[in-house]
Amino acid sequence: MSPASDTKSPHNLPTKGLLQLAGPLVLSFWFRSLFQWVDTVFASTIDGLGDASIAAIGLTLPFEFMMIACWVGTSNGLTSRLAAAMGAGEGAKVKQLLHAARRIVVALGVVFMAVAAGVWHFAGSLGLDPDVAGQFQVYGTVLLAGSSITVFWSILPDSIVKAHHDMKTTMWAGMASTMLNLVLNALFLFVFGWGIFGIALATVLGRLGGLAYGLVKASALEKGRIATSTNDAPGLFEKPTRALFILAIPAGLSFIFMALESFAFNGLLARSAQAADSLAAWSILDRAGRFLIMPVIALGVATLPLVARLHGAGDHERMRSELRLGLRVAVLYSLLIVTPIAIFAGPVIAHALTDSPAASRLATLGMYCLPIGILFGAPLMLMRPAFEGLQLARPGLILSALRTFVLVIPLGTAGFLHGSTVGLEPIEGLIIGGALGGGIASLFAWVWMRRQLAVPAN
DSSP states (O other): OOTTOEEEOTTSOEEEOHHHHHHHHHHHHHHHHHHHHHHHHHHTTSTTTHHHHHHHHHHHHHHHHHHHHHHHHHHHHHHHHHHHHHHTTBHHHHHHHHHHHHHHHHHHHHHHHHHHHHHHHHGGGSOOOHHHHHHHHHHHHHHHHHHHHHTGGGHHHHHHHHHTTOHHHHHHHHHHHHHHHHHHHHIIIIISOOHHHHHHHHHHHHHHHHHHHHHHHHHHHHHHHHHHSOOBOOOOOSSHHHHHHHHHHHHHHHHHHHHHHHHHHHHHHHTSTTHHHHHHHHHHHHHHHHHHTHHHHHHHHHHHHHHHHHHHHTOHHHHHHHHHHHHHHHHHHIIIIIHHIIIIIHHHHHHHHOSSHHHHHHHHHHHHHHHHHHHHHHHHHHHHHHHHHTTOOHHHHHHHHIIIIIIIHHHHHHHHHHGGGGTOOHHHHHHHHHHHHHHHHHHHHHHHHHHHTOOOOO
């Protein structure tokens, strides 16, 4: 059981345990991951362009991951600051933070609209297979342009409900978006015959379901907080936008670094001897890896508001207990659930979603390597948000930079280029090398957190 599973803060706000917070998030993130799988599954049904469409989705993933990085960075910064302000009863700070966040959301939308224009303009000049380039141009442009409008506004309600420790709202919002995406994909692809354009448009519009639900629930929670808890404690940020950026930029950069890993690995695969098959296989592996790691990510996301509130209360003993629990759960999940799924279901998924035998074989080999990456990467996924909850931006940024530039990209590239010397396919060497880099970074994160929370002996 999670220790001290449901206590009260000094301002009558509930402080739930890590597993209580993470449980709804697991379902939410799985549904959000299924949201992404929907595109891949429907793309595989496009006559004559199945593998090209899946490859195009894979090429879009790094840009989408950059969007997620900005979303997560802003959301983490806002969630941490809101949780601390709510716990301290500083109602004026809450208003300040939300106003500043709205300005950031507008700026992010403008930036990614420009990125979408860049994809449209340059897709044909990247030296890709013509079918892949054409599908990438349409899918990438529509997804990024549309998502620049629908994605970033969800930062506000999502951060509010997490600061309130209401993770069920996040779960239901994820379910609403996934179901709407599924319905719209079927309508646009099979009824209207819009192909890859319809798939991208369905993804963009599907997110509106979760956004609408989140806005309603966030508004109700804020009204309840204002009515029932103390909100008149003095204190304002001199520069609220800067206060958000101090936490948001390092958190966002951490995810942008991971997007750079995808860019680097896509570049290796795009120039390999089996480029189209390798890119199609990598797209499936990327989706599978993201789906399987969602419970670990949920633990990390739940760690942020929990540690932020416990930090405000000075309860480091409970922080240590909750983090130990999270690590044990992540390890058991990787060994007992991810490994059997990858071994037994992986080949079935690979065969079902690919057209060519070569792509299916590469995807199957990669599936067998996924559990290693998830197991080795889990501690860093948990510790980085914990540092943010402690209001410390520097450790997570340093660890993420170390992971990407010193460990994952170099070791993944080495595995890709030289894995054949030990009998590995290039894609296997890529995954195993990257996993090893993630494992080393996780070890550093674990040691750093232990020192951060160490209490001198009496």
